[in-house]
Amino acid sequence: MRVLDRLSVLPISRKILLAIIVTSMVVVVLITSVNVVYGWFDLKARAKNELSATASIFANNVSAALTFRDELAAEQLLESLKAMPQLDQACIYERAELNFPLFAQYRALNPSNPCPPVLDKVPEQMPGYILETQEVVAGDERVGYVFLSRSTADLSAAMRTTSTISLGMVVVSCFIAVVFSTFFRRLIEDPIHRLVAVTREVSSGGDFGIRAEKFAGDEIGTLFDSFNAMLEQIQTRDDDLKKARLELEQRVAETEQANATLNATLTRLKETQDQLVHQEKMASLGSLVAGVAHEINTPIGVGVTAASTLQGATEETSAAYENGKLTDSGLRKFMGTATQSASILLTNLNRAASLIQSFKQVAVDQTSSEVRTFNLRDYLDEVFLSLRPKLKKTHLEVSLNVPEELNLYSYPGALSQIVTNFVMNSLVHGYPDSTSGELSVVVEDLGEEIILHYRDDGVGINTTDLQRVFDPFFTTRRGAGGSGLGMHIVYNLVTQQLNGIIKLESEPGKGVHAMIRMPKTVSVKEAAV
Amino acid sequence: MLGVLVVLLLAGQPAHSEDMVIGVKAAFLYNFTKFIQWPAVSFDADSDSLNLCVTADLQDANVVRQVVRGKSTQNRAIDFYYVTDRRALAQCHLWYVSKEAAQRNPDWFDEARQYPLVVVGEGDRFIDENGMIGLMIVDGRIRFAVNERRASTSSIHISSKLLSLAQRVVR
Numbered sequence: 001m002r003v004l005d006r007l008s009v010l011p012i013s014r015k016i017l018l019a020i021i022v023t024s025m026v027v028v029v030l031i032t033s034v035n036v037v038y039g040w041f042d043l044k045a046r047a048k049n050e051l052s053a054t055a056s057i058f059a060n061n062v063s064a065a066l067t068f069r070d071e072l073a074a075e076q077l078l079e080s081l082k083a084m085p086q087l088d089q090a091c092i093y094e095r096a097e098l099n100f101p102l103f104a105q106y107r108a109l110n111p112s113n114p115c116p117p118v119l120d121k122v123p124e125q126m127p128g129y130i131l132e133t134q135e136v137v138a139g140d141e142r143v144g145y146v147f148l149s150r151s152t153a154d155l156s157a158a159m160r161t162t163s164t165i166s167l168g169m170v171v172v173s174c175f176i177a178v179v180f181s182t183f184f185r186r187l188i189e190d191p192i193h194r195l196v197a198v199t200r201e202v203s204s205g206g207d208f209g210i211r212a213e214k215f216a217g218d219e220i221g222t223l224f225d226s227f228n229a230m231l232e233q234i235q236t237r238d239d240d241l242k243k244a245r246l247e248l249e250q251r252v253a254e255t256e257q258a259n260a261t262l263n264a265t266l267t268r269l270k271e272t273q274d275q276l277v278h279q280e281k282m283a284s285l286g287s288l289v290a291g292v293a294h295e296i297n298t299p300i301g302v303g304v305t306a307a308s309t310l311q312g313a314t315e316e317t318s319a320a321y322e323n324g325k326l327t328d329s330g331l332r333k334f335m336g337t338a339t340q341s342a343s344i345l346l347t348n349l350n351r352a353a354s355l356i357q358s359f360k361q362v363a364v365d366q367t368s369s370e371v372r373t374f375n376l377r378d379y380l381d382e383v384f385l386s387l388r389p390k391l392k393k394t395h396l397e398v399s400l401n402v403p404e405e406l407n408l409y410s411y412p413g414a415l416s417q418i419v420t421n422f423v424m425n426s427l428v429h430g431y432p433d434s435t436s437g438e439l440s441v442v443v444e445d446l447g448e449e450i451i452l453h454y455r456d457d458g459v460g461i462n463t464t465d466l467q468r469v470f471d472p473f474f475t476t477r478r479g480a481g482g483s484g485l486g487m488h489i490v491y492n493l494v495t496q497q498l499n500g501i502i503k504l505e506s507e508p509g510k511g512v513h514a515m516i517r518m519p520k521t522v523s524v525k526e527a528a529v
Numbered sequence: 530m531l532g533v534l535v536v537l538l539l540a541g542q543p544a545h546s547e548d549m550v551i552g553v554k555a556a557f558l559y560n561f562t563k564f565i566q567w568p569a570v571s572f573d574a575d576s577d578s579l580n581l582c583v584t585a586d587l588q589d590a591n592v593v594r595q596v597v598r599g600k601s602t603q604n605r606a607i608d609f610y611y612v613t614d615r616r617a618l619a620q621c622h623l624w625y626v627s628k629e630a631a632q633r634n635p636d637w638f639d640e641a642r643q644y645p646l647v648v649v650g651e652g653d654r655f656i657d658e659n660g661m662i663g664l665m666i667v668d669g670r671i672r673f674a675v676n677e678r679r680a681s682t683s684s685i686h687i688s689s690k691l692l693s694l695a696q697r698v699v700r
Contacts, residue, residue, distance in 0.1 A: 065693075067560045068557070138560070138563040139562065
């Protein structure tokens, strides 16, 4: 593993070179070694076969000489072995009674290495020599043996030459491998270098439009194709991403613009709404003024009539006094008239004063957001008093059930406006055919809080309309003068100014029941709207 | 048997006594059979024995008989025949005729020529007159001459190895 780790850091060109050289070295060395070893054994086997064949022929040839014990003939035959210079010994043994003594030998071959005197002494093996012993047969009879030995020195010399040549071939093969691999490795190395260069260019520049130029149709070529395809995909996705981002930015901008427009519209709407609410308040005030003016008109008129009657009577009495025609009865009559007139005047002026006081208070409360302590029962009386001109035209009766000593520290104007709006809504919507009915206000004292119940027994509100009754500008009588802001103002006043909650219950034909739950003492900070 | 072995052992030595000479000659006769191929017609079957015939004085013939007794050659047993009638030659494969017998019965050779019969006689001249192999003594050792032409005429093949040992060969 350490060798592999070390090799893995080599450049790919070295790896290829190394792979080719090592492979060719191993192959060449292996083949050469096998060849040399096989050659050696083959050479020895051939030499052995040759020696064996020679011995066989020689044994056959010498059989007659041995049979007839013709030493001369045997030696002549031995002479013929001169043709084999590598032969070291040639010995002929004849058959005797007990053993096989030497019959003849070829002396010229190797005088320093004489034949063993008897066959038994002939060695079976001798280092550096190939030995062959064969029997000599004549007819049916074994007449003797021949023994030949040859040195392997010539074979060794031949093998040394072969080995040297093989070694040379190994060296030459390695050199050729280096030369060829240097040439062929470019086929692999150059495309890879090109690919690496393109990869670097893409990664450093971030330009996915660059393409690697394909070299060949092999695996590296396929790698180029795949790489290019990958680049194309990345480029396409990159473009898509850019497009999507642009679109997103555009949409965000559009949304922001729309938002701004919406905000502006909303602001305008709120302004308009506030304006409308203000107008409604003013209108409510106007109707109050009209009602109150009408109400004051009667006592003032009666007062005027009484005053003019008193004036007439005074003038009449005065004239009678001047003329001396003033009688006692006449004076008494005048005194009666004056007393009555004064009484009527006083009563009616008191009435007017009372009305004006009430109006003044309600009007001031309605137009200002003043917080003060007030008695709820008295205040509601005044409110209903201010509403009497409206109520007088109807067949409705009003009942108030409010604890006597209930004082609040709150916004009376808001409360006045709330009750006024309730009553006006009941008048406008609840009793369409001037039917008779009853409006009632009941107040529960819960200690810290109160609950104000307002009820009418009119036609009621259907469920759909009930859900929208507090929405601004919701009205079922737009053509008939409804602004759709009355109940919205009620809702805002209860929740924001009085710091309370409001609930409205109604069913068609069963009247309306509004409940307001609010603190007796309002927190000014919270309610300062 | 012991005598035969002694004869055989001494065969390479110069012959001094007549017994020794005939003993060596008998060994030669036996050895000749190892290097001679007879035509197929000479044997009725593969198991047929090789018939060695002798026409000589009875004493010499007995020496030969002793030498070849129980021997075999070329996978055939050797049968010894003492021939006194020329018609008996028809069954012989090798016929040794002594010098005296050859001089006594010259007409027998005409009979012998009718068969594939190896005729062995005495002296160098024997192969020129009637025989195929002539035995002789040279430098105190028994040698032989071969008339290969005559052997070929009778479809007999004599091994070159034997010929290479011959003192003289007529081809």
